[in-house]
Amino acid sequence: MRIAQIAPLAEAVPPKRYGGTERVVSWLIEELVDLGCCVTLFASGDSVTSGTLASAWPHALWLIRGGVNEAAAYSSLLESIAAQANDFDVIHAHLDWIHLPLLSRLDVPFITTLHGRLDLANLAIMANRFPHASFVSISDNQRSPLPNLNWVGTARREPVLSGTNRANADR
Secondary structure (H helix, E strand, O other): OEEEEEOOOOOOOOOOOOOHHHHHHHHHHHHHHHOOOEEEEEEEOOOOOOOEEEEEEOOOHHHOOOOOOHHHHHHHHHHHHHHHHHHOOEEEEOOOOOOHHHHOOOOOOEEEEEOOOOOOOOHHHHHHHOOOOEEEEOOOHHHOOOOOOEEEEEOOOOOOOOHHHHHHHOO
16 A cells, blocks of 8 residues: 655654654554555654655755744645655545645545544634645644534554563453
8 A cells, every 4th residue: 555644844753753653653653564564654854764765855844943924834745745646546644734735626535533622613614614634633622612523533653562562462
């Protein structure tokens, strides 16, 4: 399976400092590659992955001194995705909402994992604009402010069992 993973540009994948979303994206990609999937990561150029890196911007945005036009950076990211979208069986975005107008118009299945708060004002307006988009939450509780989104799953991180822990779990 050919999968595109789209990460926020704020931090590298995996993050060099703080970056919860970027850390989760990194774990997900590494697991998918281990399962034999062909994964392309759309992220900042200072990211590292065992999949293929499609650098949409040279460095994580927080590293750029003197500021950066984030709209320009994300426009570059979205253009990169649009240019390669047909190369993928599915696109998995971790960008909250910004990709929805583009991906909704492309002929490639996509899913969005929402990593942030959903109780902010006016998000229901945005959610209503994309009734057919599929979403994954990071917890069941996260869904409560927007229960009518097209929720298709909740991310779960299974504990990694190794050595004696694995042997004890089998008992």
